[in-house]
Amino acid sequence: DAKSDDESRFRFFEPEMQARAQERRQLVADLRLAVVRNEFELHYQPLVDLAQNRVIAFEALVRWRHPVRGLVPPDAFIRLAEETGLIEPIGKWILFKACADAVGWLPDTKVAVNLSAVQFAKGDLAATVAAALEGAGLTPGRLELEITESLLLDEDDATLAMLRRLHDYGVSISMDDFGIGYSSLSYISKYPFDKVKIDRSFIAAGEGKSGAAIIRAIVELCRSLGIPTTAEGIETRRQLEQVVSLGCSEGQGYFFAPPRPLADIPPMLGGPQWPHHSAVH
Numbered sequence: 129d130a131k132s133d134d135e136s137r138f139r140f141f142e143p144e145m146q147a148r149a150q151e152r153r154q155l156v157a158d159l160r161l162a163v164v165r166n167e168f169e170l171h172y173q174p175l176v177d178l179a180q181n182r183v184i185a186f187e188a189l190v191r192w193r194h195p196v197r198g199l200v201p202p203d204a205f206i207r208l209a210e211e212t213g214l215i216e217p218i219g220k221w222i223l224f225k226a227c228a229d230a231v232g233w234l235p236d237t238k239v240a241v242n243l244s245a246v247q248f249a250k251g252d253l254a255a256t257v258a259a260a261l262e263g264a265g266l267t268p269g270r271l272e273l274e275i276t277e278s279l280l281l282d283e284d285d286a287t288l289a290m291l292r293r294l295h296d297y298g299v300s301i302s303m304d305d306f307g308i309g310y311s312s313l314s315y316i317s318k319y320p321f322d323k324v325k326i327d328r329s330f331i332a333a334g335e336g337k338s339g340a341a342i343i344r345a346i347v348e349l350c351r352s353l354g355i356p357t358t359a360e361g362i363e364t365r366r367q368l369e370q371v372v373s374l375g376c377s378e379g380q381g382y383f384f385a386p387p388r389p390l391a392d393i394p395p396m397l398g399g400p401q402w403p404h405h406s407a408v409h
């Protein structure tokens with residue numbers, strides 16, 4: 129009968145749930161240790177100006193060098209870091225490290241740093257950003273902060289004020305992964321965005337009609353507001369040619385280069401020999 133069915137299902141799932149809870153506790157304990165032991169590293173992926181075929185920035189992408197699990201990607205620990213508050217020290221470290229690394233690059237090469245919504249809610253983000261820039265000796269114009277639509281969902285006045293403050297200070301604000309969230313297009317004009325990054329799902333779908341239509345709509349809206357667009361996740365020459373023809377101003381993706389450790393990027397810091405692919409123009 130239904131009752132014993134439920135009971136057997138419960139008995140079946142309970143050990144699995146316990147195992148998952150135990151794994152989560154272990155991961156949180158490991159994450160706390162990782163902060164103390166400084167087990168994080170930043171990899172960098174180039175953002176390419178499509179008109180000039182030139183690297184204009186690198187996006188910092190965090191990884192966790194776990195002593196047993198190896199290199200852990202951000203999708204596997206950022207949310208946990210947000211839920212436990214550990215994103216505060218981790219996010220601070222990321223900002224300071226990215227600014228310090230960028231000092232060694234060509235003078236006009238920017239660094240893009242992803243921010244979690246939690247970093248807006250707690251502590252003084254503007255003070256942290258200023259300290260990271262001043263500590264490194266980097267001008268605010270060389271830092272781009274990437275935020276996602278989820279930050280804007282509750283239309284918080286404090287968020288808008290903080291974005292304006294950072295923007296007025298001279299830091300660029302980029303809307304990341306645009307198009308997949310629930311925010312309305314009007315957010316693009318309401319907030320002080322210097323750049324809109326079109327989510328890679330539309331670039332991947334772009335070879336069909338619907339992806340292209342969405343990319344075109346975003347590009348045209350942004351162009352009317354004077355905001356440049358970046359196509360994320362370009363993997364093939366066809367995709368590159370398509371986003372160029374649709375009017376995207378910047379591109380990023382495995383076609384150009386995957387994220388790499390800092391030590392692996394010096395030879396290609398915007399020099400004429402990089403990217404290796406010849407211009408599409």
Ligand code: C2E
Pocket residue numbers: 173188189190201202203206222241242243244274304305328360361362363380381382383387
């Ligand atoms: P994101 O900011 O949208 O970063 C782009 C992600 O797409 C990166 O994944 C990158 O490796 C991947 N990617 C780049 N080009 C391609 C491509 O051509 N094809 C495909 N399939 N993927 C590509 P990653 O490094 O695993 O980061 C995932 C997400 O984790 C990031 O998405 C960002 O939301 C978050 N994240 C990464 N670093 C940080 C950080 O320092 N702080 C915070 N708060 N979040 C971060």
Ligand code: MG
Pocket residue numbers: 187242274304
């Ligand atoms: Mg990003």
Ligand code: MG
Pocket residue numbers: 304305325327360
């Ligand atoms: Mg993105």
Ligand code: MG
Pocket residue numbers: 305
């Ligand atoms: Mg993303």
